[in-house]
Amino acid sequence: MAPSHVATFKLLLLTLLGSTIAAPIVETRGELVQPIDLEQPADLESRGELLQPIDLEQSAGLEPEKRQTQNNPIQLNVDVSNWQDIAEENCFAMLCRYNGQRVWQRIATQATGNSHYIESGAYLTPFQSGSLASRHTSQIDSTTVSAEEFPWRSMVSGGAGAHLFPATSAQQNRQGGSINGAYRSNHVNYGDWFRITFLNYDTNRVYCPALFSNPPDTSVCTKKAKTTLFSGFSFPGVYDFVKVAGSNPIIFKNP
Numbered sequence: 001m002a003p004s005h006v007a008t009f010k011l012l013l014l015t016l017l018g019s020t021i022a023a024p025i026v027e028t029r030g031e032l033v034q035p036i037d038l039e040q041p042a043d044l045e046s047r048g049e050l051l052q053p054i055d056l057e058q059s060a061g062l063e064p065e066k067r068q069t070q071n072n073p074i075q076l077n078v079d080v081s082n083w084q085d086i087a088e089e090n091c092f093a094m095l096c097r098y099n100g101q102r103v104w105q106r107i108a109t110q111a112t113g114n115s116h117y118i119e120s121g122a123y124l125t126p127f128q129s130g131s132l133a134s135r136h137t138s139q140i141d142s143t144t145v146s147a148e149e150f151p152w153r154s155m156v157s158g159g160a161g162a163h164l165f166p167a168t169s170a171q172q173n174r175q176g177g178s179i180n181g182a183y184r185s186n187h188v189n190y191g192d193w194f195r196i197t198f199l200n201y202d203t204n205r206v207y208c209p210a211l212f213s214n215p216p217d218t219s220v221c222t223k224k225a226k227t228t229l230f231s232g233f234s235f236p237g238v239y240d241f242v243k244v245a246g247s248n249p250i251i252f253k254n255p
Contacts, residue, residue, distance in 0.1 A: 068188075068192045068193045068194070069193055070103060070105070070193045072193075073103050073192075073193040073194050073195040074186055074187065074188050074192055074193065074194045074195070075186065075194070075195055075197060076182055076183070076186050076188055076194040076195060076196050076197065077182060077185075077186060077197050077199055078178055078179060078182040078196065078197070078198055078199065079178055079182070079199045079200055080175075080178065080198045080199065080200060080201050080208075081199075081200035082171075082174045082178075083171040083172075083174045083175040083178065084201065084202045084205070085167065085168075085171060085228075085229050085230045086148050086165075086167050086171050086172065086175050087175075087198055087201050087202075087208055088201075088202070088205050088206070088207050088208055088227055088228070088229060088236070089148055089150070089165040089167065089229065089236055089239075090148075090150050090198075091198070091201070091207040091208040091210070091211045091212075092207040092227075092236040092237070092240070093150040093151075093163050093165075093240070094150070094196070094211055095207055095210055095211040095216060095218060095220070095221060096207075096218070096220075096221035096236075096237070097150075097163055097240070097255065099218065100211060100215075100216035100218060102195050102196045102197075102211075103193060103194070103195045103196075104151060104155045104156070104157060104193070104194060104196065105155065105156040105157070105191070105192070105193045105194075106154060106155065106156070106183070106188055106189070106190055106191060106192050106193075106194065107153075107154055107155065107156055107158070107190060107191075108156075108190050108191045109190060112156075113153040113154050113158070114153075115159065116149070116153035116154075116158040116159035116162070117149070117153050119159035119160040119162075120147075120149050120153070120158065120159055120160065120161075120162040120164060120243060121147075121164065121243035121250055121252065122147040122149050122153075122162075122164060124250060125145070125146075125147065126147060126164065126241065126252055127139055127144060127145050127146065127147055127164075127166040128145050129142070129145070134249065134251075135250070135251055135252055136241075136251045136252055136253060137164075137166075137241050137252050138166070138238075138239065139166045140166050140229050140230045140231070140232045140234070140239055141230055141231045141232060143168050143230065143231075144166035144167055144168055144230055145166070145168075145169065146166070146167050146168060146169045146172045147164045147165070147166070147167070148164065148165045148166070148167040148172060148175075149162045149163070149164055150162060150163050150165070152179065154179065154183075160243070160245070161242060161243075162242070163240050163241070163242055163255070164240075164241045164242070164243075164252065165236070165239050165240060165241070166239055167230075168230065197212070198212065202228075204228075205227045205228055206220055206225045206226070206227035207220065207225075207227060207236065224237065237254065238254070240254055240255060241253065241254060242254075242255050
């Protein structure tokens with residue numbers, strides 16, 4: 001082959017090879033040669049489910065927490081078997097002072113309960129023997145020196161205007177443990193609404209059986225029915241006291 005032909009052939013060969021090498025082998029896989037825009041992650045956007053927020057409770061197979069409402073309260077079952085006298089006072093308050101109301105709301109924080117204890121006047125220990133005359137209160141018997149509050153201090157409605165009843169410290173301690181345990185076992189959290197049901201109350205008394213009958217029997221309130229309270233047998237309204245707003249020194253009266 002003549003030198004000129006050889007040169008021409010080499011030039012043609014290089015031209016052909018150059019065009020083959022320049023062509024990217026991966027061009028047939030177009031997704032690999034698309035320009036990447038870091039501000040527009042097209043590949044992720046095309047799979048929209050990956051861009052949705054992840055619900056950790058649902059991912060773990062748990063139902064999201066639902067705050068209970070006044071129209072859909074949690075059932076609060078409270079065992080009163082070892083504080084029957086205070087339970088009867090509570091039933092009297094719900095039935096006769098709140099017209100059978102059993103749906104209440106738990107406070108939002110423990111600090112609110114502490115404030116309620118002060119606002120109700122219970123912190124003044126108005127049923128101690130040395131306070132009876134000055135606070136215008138009375139005991140059921142000499143052991144009822146502690147102040148039972150209803151609504152409970154753990155309720156939003158507690159505090160100012162709560163009804164105070166004389167009770168024993170022993171029953172109050174047992175009551176506190178029972179109520180706190182019921183909040184936990186019934187999953188009543190701070191701020192939740194709940195409906196009270198007492199378990200194991202004394203059916204031989206008056207106000208708990210009347211409250212939990214269907215419908216509630218409020219006639220016992222107008223009759224001022226007597227019931228067993230600690231060592232006494234009397235109408236609970238006699239021992240129902242509410243702090244007199246603005247009084248100085250602070251005194252209490254029957255509502």
